[in-house]
Amino acid sequence: MRRIIDNDILTLLIRLIVGIIFIYASYYKIIDPQSFAKSIWFYHLVPGKLINIIAIILPWIELTAGIGLILGVYYKGSVALVNILTLFFIIALSMAIIRGISIDCGCFKAAAATSESAWETLKFDFGLVILTIFLVISRSKRWMLSQP
Amino acid sequence: MNRLVKQLLIIIILSTLVGLLRNSLFPNEIAIIGEWRDLSNGEEPVIPPTAEKGDPPFIAINVAQMEYSTKGTKFIDARDFDEYECGTIPGSINIPFDYLPEGDLKPYFDSLLGGIPLDYPLIIYCSGEECDLSLHLGRNFMDVGYSNIMIFFGGSREWESYGLEVERISNCEE
Numbered sequence: 001m002r003r004i005i006d007n008d009i010l011t012l013l014i015r016l017i018v019g020i021i022f023i024y025a026s027y028y029k030i031i032d033p034q035s036f037a038k039s040i041w042f043y044h045l046v047p048g049k050l051i052n053i054i055a056i057i058l059p060w061i062e063l064t065a066g067i068g069l070i071l072g073v074y075y076k077g078s079v080a081l082v083n084i085l086t087l088f089f090i091i092a093l094s095m096a097i098i099r100g101i102s103i104d105c106g107c108f109k110a111a112a113a114t115s116e117s118a119w120e121t122l123k124f125d126f127g128l129v130i131l132t133i134f135l136v137i138s139r140s141k142r143w144m145l146s147q148p
Numbered sequence: 149m150n151r152l153v154k155q156l157l158i159i160i161i162l163s164t165l166v167g168l169l170r171n172s173l174f175p176n177e178i179a180i181i182g183e184w185r186d187l188s189n190g191e192e193p194v195i196p197p198t199a200e201k202g203d204p205p206f207i208a209i210n211v212a213q214m215e216y217s218t219k220g221t222k223f224i225d226a227r228d229f230d231e232y233e234c235g236t237i238p239g240s241i242n243i244p245f246d247y248l249p250e251g252d253l254k255p256y257f258d259s260l261l262g263g264i265p266l267d268y269p270l271i272i273y274c275s276g277e278e279c280d281l282s283l284h285l286g287r288n289f290m291d292v293g294y295s296n297i298m299i300f301f302g303g304s305r306e307w308e309s310y311g312l313e314v315e316r317i318s319n320c321e322e
Contacts, residue, residue: 030170031176032176033171033176033178034176034178037178037182037184038214038217041182041184041217048182048183048184049181049182049184050182051182052178052179052181052182052184053180053181053182055178055182056167056168056170056171056178056180057160057163057167057168059167060162060163060164060166060167060170061159061160061163063163064159064162064163064166065159068159074155074158074159075155076151076152076155077152077154077155077156077158077159078155078159080152080155080156081156081159
């Protein structure tokens with residue numbers, strides 16, 4: 001089992017998958033911060049005055065962490081951040097579902113008021129967290145531009 | 149310093165700086181401190197007993213406020229002009245249901261709304277729960293082909309009760 005987890009090619013593949021997902025997820029948020037702020041507001045999880053600053057900064061954290069994973073730069077920090085962010089998204093979506101707020105996640109596009117895709121996104125995030133935890137456990141250090 | 153903490157700090161500081169820089173340089177800049185209100189008690193839309201299957205969807209105050217914040221929706225006040233001028237959601241267009249012209253309403257709506265596409269989001273409201281004008285006007289809009297209509301049945305009273313911005317054309321006494 002250990003040998004599979006530490007496999008260089010498998011680890012690189014998962015780095016690429018997770019990195020591309022995070023870079024892709026950051027794209028609409030960076031080009032349209034107003035819509036992303038709206039998506040955050042929909043969740044009613046953070047105070048209104050903090051929403052815009054989160055909408056301005058969070059996508060860049062996603063982008064930087066995604067690039068860090070792929071290139072192997074600030075690797076440990078990038079792995080920690082993709083895990084923290086994925087867990088945060090799961091908690092936020094779960095709370096929205098529990099509280100009956102009918103939305104999709106706003107992960108890859110602006111959240112819509114009436115979509116019922118929150119469950120679908122939650123399943124996707126649970127799949128993603130398996131990959132991000134894999135990166136925590138794997139000891140592979142190949143194909144990185146700097147020391148992890 | 150622990151390597152992990154150091155890397156986390158570098159990524160977060162770098163992202164913060166780039167994010168703030170991007171926000172200040174590009175045209176779709178947003179304010180750093182947002183004006184989003186916490187409307188966690190207003191998530192259930194008011195639905196009138198006169199609602200029928202096939203009516204436009206009813207939205208809650210939080211959705212109305214969100215649409216207002218993002219400026220991508222037209223608000224239509226279905227009350228008479230004298231009520232409209234005493235206090236309306238800013239930027240609303242007044243289309244009094246009681247004074248709709250006879251005949252085909254499409255050219256009339258087009259002239260008031262500037263020929264917007266039929267799928268442009270519209271939020272129609274009147275004063276509040278005792279008022280059916282928004283619902284009736286919403287049905288008229290549907291009949292002539294508008295497809296993205298929402299009824300904010302809480303109306304101007306619920307809007308004001310949350311302390312949201314109101315535009316007063318004249319100072320009316322209660």
